[in-house]
Amino acid sequence: MKIIIIGSVAAGTSVAAKARRNDENADITLYNADYDISYSICGIPYFLGGEVDELETLTPRSSEWFKKRYNVDIHTRHEVVEINPDQKVVTVKKLNTNEIIEDHYDTLVFATGAAPTTPQIDGVEMEHVFHVRNIQNTASIHSYMQAESPEKVTIIGAGFIGLEMAEQLKHRGLDVTIVQRSNQIMPHLDKDMAFRVEEHLRANGVNLLLNEEAAAITETSVETTKGSVIDADMVILATGVRPNTKLAEQIGVELGVSGAVQVNEKMQTNLPDVYAVGDVAESYSIVTGNPLYRPLGSTANKMGRIAGDVITGGDLAHRGILGTGILRVFDLAVGYTGLSEKDAVMEGFDIEVLHNIKPARAEYLGGKEMVIKAIADRKTGRILGVQIVGEDGVDKRIDVFVTAISLKARAEDLFHLDLAYAPPFSTTKDPVMYTGMALQNAMDKKNRIITPQELTNRIQNGEKIQVIDTRAPKQYEVSNVEGAVNIPLAELRAEAKQLDPAIPTVTYCNKGVTGNAAQNVLINMGFEEVYNLSGGNKNYQSFSKSNQ
Missing domain, CATH: 3.40.250.10 (Rhodanese-like domain)
Structure with a gap:
């Protein structure tokens, strides 16, 4: 069996690794237009901020490593430019030489990822304006900072990458401004929780402009549609990503409502022997069953493993996602999973909402407050979503809630969890347990x-x-x-x-x-x-x- 995988970052390499573990005789080839494979996109801000010393740390694996370990051929700087699904042939352009070659497949996998969106702003093509998406972007930003020593940076967009870059560049001593066109940061959070993070950003010296949209970039400034002029000698574009579906669409692969490739639980598209995984593919919500697109490395790895197993005769199946995320903003952690309050209302749930403010561990041992916002369905008692903001213990609690929601736990089930307790780690009635107890009492109308x-x-x-x-x-x-x-x-x-x-x-x-x-x-x-x-x-x- 000949497997061709287009793309070799998280999802593509996971397909190859699992397929090889299952089948030693499969012929597995990956084509990648980029220079690097299997790199950590999420680690990029931390290299630029100085927490990661060497850029090579983010690219621990090479084509040679994969060949030796898995007997898989990975060709970088090779762009698949055309596909003939009837003859099962791909046309590949070697970008370093412009040579055109053809290759055949029995099974084709799209792992083409996502590309950063470029907003329509005058001056967006200037040399001091950068995306933050791959190793080449990172090297360019690093070289620019070393050569030009910028002092003021404007970040356009306040999602994950925008906030991580704000933190890291502030650590580097830069004057940081974030421009966000909506009325809050982090759109997956409810506004009341996002506001807590906004206050923390401002307290750490970040200039945050909400309800502002960049209109023009000059060599020394960013101008907004409202007439604000922000001094800036470097600009970071953090305006989100879009799935790279162009090649898939050309052969008739159907897209889902999110604009990503529509796949079933086996990662199969509508075309026979054609799969899609990672940031190019659409997932679905564990809570609602509806399509959900959240491009994350963790989901990409999972999708890749499932496809690699299915292609080689396995029975793995995708069980959906919750859209879980966690972010560090200076000394604050922000975690979320499942439905937000606004999402739950839009989905038609009759909800109970609780804000639980508790220390992550014993206060006499330095436990600091975290705010847990939990949403439950009054009809079934099921936990629908949770958002947490705090300095300590957020990662532990959000993962407990993820597990509970994935297993369809009800609010009352949380109180009965036998969670680990000792004063350095928790309180006697853990915040997770208290959240469940309070929600259940409210839904029982004992303590509304x-x-x-x-x-x-x-x-x-x-x-x-x-x-x-x-x-x-x-x-x-x-x-x-x-x-x-x-x-x-x-x-x-x-x-x-x-x-x-x-x-x-x-x-x-x-x-x-x-x-x-x-x-x-x-x-x-x-x-x-x-x-x-x-x-x-x-x-x-x-x-x-x-x-x-």
């Missing part, structure tokens, strides 16, 4: 919660609500929910007689625990409709600032 957005909406709609601040007067005087009355918990039983138990009531404290205790007091006293404010005053104040 209300988000700052919901509370604001109900008040603005003219609904009469009594809001009780259960903190000490000094805390209340510093900041509070507009319209709240201050009744500390210790005084609530006596003062509750002055309240109307028939009016919807919201209790809150600083982060939620005392507010929950006050909620129980009022429920037991016969109040009909009592909510605890999700995330307490701390979350409310952050929400209010994000909407100013």
Whole structure:
């Protein structure tokens, strides 16, 4: 069997490696138009920032290494320019010599990846403007910085790469500005969670311009459509990627709704003996079953392994993804998985939303707060998605939530997890367990919660609500929910007689625990409709600032 794979970064090389493990006799060839194979795109910002000393560290494997280890032929600087699916022949151009050759296949795999999108901005082709996508881009940026010593950089786009580059170039001592055309960074996050990251960026000296779109680039500046002029002697384009589907489309391969190649669980396209994997291929959501495109190296490796197995007679199948991501922004970690609140609403779920603010481990051992936003389906109790922002323990918790959502866990299941506990690592009631407990209580209507957005909406709609601040007067005087009355918990039983138990009531404290205790007091006293404010005053104040 002759297998031809077009592309040799994460997905393509994974196809080849798994196919060879299954079949020693298969003839496996990879063609790649680029110079390098199997390199770490995600590691690029850390080389440019100086955390990775040598660029070669990001390209640990060569064509020669693959040949010796797997008996696989990888040809770099070889571009597949045409495919005849009827005769199963590819036409290949050797880019170093312009020689044209032909090769035949029994099975063809598209691992052509994705290309960075280039926004239509005057001056975008100038020499001090760079994409961040491959090793050649990286070498060019590094050489430019060494030769020109830029002092001010503008980054266009505030997704993963944009924020990672902001962090790393700030570490290098550059003056960094981010221009983002929408009203928040990181579009996969809900706005209330993204705002926490935006504040952290600004606190670390990054100039963040939201609702601004770059219109023109000059040798010394970036001009926006609103007339802002930003001094810049280097520009980084971080405006996302698009799947490289042109070659596949030419032979009739169908695309999905995301614009990437549509594949089934075996990574097969609509054409016989033609597969697609990695950033060129569309996945689907574990939660909804709907198409989902999230180009990540982890997914690319998984898809490649599945295709390599199927091609050589195996029975692996793709089980979908959650769109999980994690990012470091200075000393803050940002993780997310599954559906955001806005996604869940768009999908038609009746949702419960909880903001859980807890230390990652014992505070007496330096545990720092993290904010967990969890979304659950009221009908089934199933966890739909989680977002976490914090300095400590985010990676551990997000992976627990990933596992739970993948296995269709309900909120109540989280409380019963036998998670590892010792003060240096966790709290006795781990934040994951507490999240499940609070969500389940809310869905059982034992301890209902209300988000700052919901509370604001109900008040603005003219609904009469009594809001009780259960903190000490000094805390209340510093900041509070507009319209709240201050009744500390210790005084609530006596003062509750002055309240109307028939009016919807919201209790809150600083982060939620005392507010929950006050909620129980009022429920037991016969109040009909009592909510605890999700995330307490701390979350409310952050929400209010994000909407100013």
